[in-house]
Amino acid sequence: MELLIIAGTVGKDAVLRRTSNGLDRPNDAVLSFQVAVDQGKDKSGNRRDAKWYDASIWGKRAESLQSYITKGSKLTLHGRPTAREHQGKVYMGIAVSELAFQGGSQQRQQDDQSGGHQEPTGGASYGGGFDDEIPFAPEWRV
Amino acid sequence: MKRAIYSVGPFTGLRVYADDDMSRPILHIDPCAHTDLLKLGRDAYGADTLRLVIGGEEYELPARRLAEDILAMLELVTQGGKK
Numbered sequence: 162m163e164l165l166i167i168a169g170t171v172g173k174d175a176v177l178r179r180t181s182n183g184l185d186r187p188n189d190a191v192l193s194f195q196v197a198v199d200q201g202k203d204k205s206g207n208r209r210d211a212k213w214y215d216a217s218i219w220g221k222r223a224e225s226l227q228s229y230i231t232k233g234s235k236l237t238l239h240g241r242p243t244a245r246e247h248q249g250k251v252y253m254g255i256a257v258s259e260l261a262f263q264g265g266s267q268q269r270q271q272d273d274q275s276g277g278h279q280e281p282t283g284g285a286s287y288g289g290g291f292d293d294e295i296p297f298a299p300e301w302r303v
Numbered sequence: 304m305k306r307a308i309y310s311v312g313p314f315t316g317l318r319v320y321a322d323d324d325m326s327r328p329i330l331h332i333d334p335c336a337h338t339d340l341l342k343l344g345r346d347a348y349g350a351d352t353l354r355l356v357i358g359g360e361e362y363e364l365p366a367r368r369l370a371e372d373i374l375a376m377l378e379l380v381t382q383g384g385k386k
Contacts, residue, residue, distance in 0.1 A: 222379060229375035237310070261312025262372035266322070266363045 165242040165255050167214060168235075168263070169198035175230035177223060192223035194230055196238065196255075215243075215254035235263040307355065307362035311372045313379035316340070319355065321362065329357045334380050344373035 175194035180186050196216050200209035216238055218226060230236070243254035306322035307329070316334040320327075332340055347353050347370035355362040 225378040226375060229371060229378075237312070259312070259314065261310050261315060262375060263308065263310050264365055264368050264372060265308035266306040266365065 163242050164239065166237065166239050167196060167198050167255060168237040169196040169211070169214070171195070171230055171232055171234040171236060172197055172213070173232050175227055177227045186219070189219060190221070190223040192218040192227055192230065196236065212253070214238075215245075215252055216240075216257055217243075217254065218257045218260075229262075237261045237263060304354075305360050305362050307364055309364060309369060309372075311369070311376045313376055317343075317373065317376075319362070319364065321360070329362065330355060334376070337377065337380065340373055340377060344370045344377065346370075347373070 172195040175192050177190060177192050180189045180191065182188060194216050196214045197211040198214065199211055202208050237260065238255055238257050239259040240255045240257040243256055245252050245254065307319050308322055308325075309317060309319045311317045313334055316336070317330070317332040317340060318328040319330040321329050332343070334340070347366040350366035353364045353366040353369060355364065
């Protein structure tokens with residue numbers, strides 16, 4: 162079994178859909194959204210492109226969380242890694258089993274936007290290293 | 304005023320960390336404490352900022368966003384983690 166844990170920023174408001182009746186999970190709710198994960202900086206100090214993941218939450222939780230997972234939400238997701246291929250490109254995804262919400266002080270967010278953000282020095286990963294410039298959908302999703 | 308960040312989830316509850324020391328939370332409310340979390344979420348919902356005074360230090364958090372995240376987490380807790 163594989164477990165993927167990512168922390169990132171939601172690119173667009175989550176979309177709730179339902180499966181059709183003929184599938185294994187008929188009329189099941191599925192909440193879909195994209196998460197941008199900050200990749201930090203390279204050796205020369207240039208910021209690397211964020212890595213995007215397609216996230217999905219199934220069942221009752223999908224219906225409950227629809228209004229809460231919006232553009233700019235900062236989340237930590239646990240789940241099973243998935244992948245799909247489209248026109249020769251592979252897109253990574255995660256079937257979410259657990260999630261937690263993150264946030265921070267206004268001052269921190271303002272610093273992030275002005276480029277003054279520094280990575281936390283502690284051992285915990287929650288909430289650190291987000292880039293507020295990230296939550297825009299990449300071109301291929303528009 | 305010191306900066307703080309938070310994490311809130313159905314298994315971890317609410318944890319608030321000082322921005323400059325994430326080795327341990329400065330505040331932890333267990334997810335079983337539904338009533339406390341609900342009250343905090345409701346109180347914070349109408350405010351702009353939430354100020355915490357812990358250990359002689361004052362910390363600031365975005366109240367509305369925190370309230371929304373707490374209420375979202377409580378949705379998950381009250382469902383017992385059902386998928």
